[in-house]
Amino acid sequence: MTPGARVASAIEILDAVLAGDPAEKQLTTWARSNRYAGSKDRVAVRDLVFEALRCKQSFSVWGGEQTGRAILTGLFRAQGLDPQDVFTGEGYAPKPLSEEELAEGHAPQGHDALDVPEWLAPQLQADLGEDFAPVLTLLQSRAPVFLRVNLQATTRDAAIAALAAEEIVAEAHDLSPSALLVTKNPRRVQNSKVFAEGYVELQDAASQFVTDQIPLKNGARVLDYCAGGGGKSLALAARMPKGAVSLFAHDISHLRMRDIPVRAERAGVEVKVLETVEVAQNAPYDVVVCDVPCSGSGAWRRAPEGKWALTQERLDELTSIQAEILAKTKEYVSKGGVLAFLTCSLLRAENEAQVEAFLAANSDWRCMSQERLTPLAGGDGFFVAILKRA
Numbered sequence: 311m312t313p314g315a316r317v318a319s320a321i322e323i324l325d326a327v328l329a330g331d332p333a334e335k336q337l338t339t340w341a342r343s344n345r346y347a348g349s350k351d352r353v354a355v356r357d358l359v360f361e362a363l364r365c366k367q368s369f370s371v372w373g374g375e376q377t378g379r380a381i382l383t384g385l386f387r388a389q390g391l392d393p394q395d396v397f398t399g400e401g402y403a404p405k406p407l408s409e410e411e412l413a414e415g416h417a418p419q420g421h422d423a424l425d426v427p428e429w430l431a432p433q434l435q436a437d438l439g440e441d442f443a444p445v446l447t448l449l450q451s452r453a454p455v456f457l458r459v460n461l462q463a464t465t466r467d468a469a470i471a472a473l474a475a476e477e478i479v480a481e482a483h484d485l486s487p488s489a490l491l492v493t494k495n496p497r498r499v500q501n502s503k504v505f506a507e508g509y510v511e512l513q514d515a516a517s518q519f520v521t522d523q524i525p526l527k528n529g530a531r532v533l534d535y536c537a538g539g540g541g542k543s544l545a546l547a548a549r550m551p552k553g554a555v556s557l558f559a560h561d562i563s564h565l566r567m568r569d570i571p572v573r574a575e576r577a578g579v580e581v582k583v584l585e586t587v588e589v590a591q592n593a594p595y596d597v598v599v600c601d602v603p604c605s606g607s608g609a610w611r612r613a614p615e616g617k618w619a620l621t622q623e624r625l626d627e628l629t630s631i632q633a634e635i636l637a638k639t640k641e642y643v644s645k646g647g648v649l650a651f652l653t654c655s656l657l658r659a660e661n662e663a664q665v666e667a668f669l670a671a672n673s674d675w676r677c678m679s680q681e682r683l684t685p686l687a688g689g690d691g692f693f694v695a696i697l698k699r700a
């Protein structure tokens with residue numbers, strides 16, 4: 311495909327996304343109905359769509375309108391390029407810009423320039439303080455690719471060497487002793503031997519950092535209550551020798567956990583997947599991890615649609631769900647045990663305020679530590695609080 315044809319495809323997909331369809335679904339539909347598109351074309355179109363979604367507001371202002379065509383026009387203008395070089399109408403390229411389109415659009419200012427939803431800007435500004443603009447600016451660009459080295463199976467240096475043998479360049483990252491930042495050929499990781507043999511997993515460095523903060527002792531019974539695909543369960547398992555802790559995974563959606571057994575086997579660790587009714591039957595646990603559903607504001611580089619879909623109503627709903635999960639899971643924690651509360655949110659309402667409300671309602675609990683990371687530390691934005699039952 312020519313660069314123009316790729317842009318035309320991205321415009322088509324973006325229009326469907328703007329009409330309410332999820333980007334992933336649209337990209338899959340597009341790839342299925344355009345079999346001539348090779349893997350490089352698919353990657354290029356995907357990158358254009360996600361770049362456009364991360365900067366939807368600023369590119370719309372540059373392009374003069376909120377349509378796929380105007381947003382892609384804005385993408386070129388934002389980079390100091392002339393969209394007319396691509397919008398030629400030749401071959402499968404988008405048709406040339408009209409006089410009207412050429413006259414529209416200007417450089418965005420203020421919140422538009424930062425691609426922050428207007429309604430959320432005051433809250434984020436209050437919560438991030440002087441980091442507000444730097445963090446929002448970082449969220450406009452693509453997330454780095456990080457790996458977690460399975461330290462039960464290899465060392466970080468050996469993993470770097472094994473990756474290099476497959477032309478994947480990675481370096482140690484200081485957010486976690488297990489974290490690697492991939493600097494060359496990140497897209498080869500999932501088809502690599504190092505990955506297939508369980509020496510590395512794809513996991514954000516801040517996600518590794520928050521998991522590192524969870525205290526684990528020999529013989530501990532650990533419940534990952536919102537396990538999803540098992541990222542935290544696997545990271546916890548890899549911190550201890552095989553069999554040293556008993557790990558249980560649960561999620562309200564059993565379907566989301568479908569890959570956990572395969573991933574656990576690849577990593578050579580044991581994770582027991584529980585049905586909801588089995589959670590109470592297996593209680594108490596020494597450690598309960600609640601990686602709760604949240605706004606995802608710390609991870610908007612990876613999932614930019616979430617930034618534009620979030621509303622105050624949804625945020626209120628999420629904070630209620632988080633409080634309910636804490637209230638429920640505290641009952642599963644043994645005396646002297648720990649509840650680890652995690653989010654990938656930058657918002658105080660989902661982080662420190664949840665911890666304050668929990669402690670106010672539960673005088674037999676203490677907060678041992680809490681920390682919020684922003685993307686300025688390198689990874690996604692994450693929050694971790696370690697709560698201990700007396």
Ligand SMILES: C[S@@+](CC[C@H](N)C(=O)[O-])C[C@H]1O[C@@H](n2cnc3c(N)ncnc32)[C@H](O)[C@@H]1O
Binds near residue numbers: 562601635
């Ligand atoms: C942030 S994701 C978890 C990500 C996962 N821990 C990982 O590291 O890959 C939040 C998860 O919470 C689950 N969830 C939502 N409401 C829940 C509830 N009331 N009880 C248990 N899990 C819930 C969602 O299905 C989702 O998989």
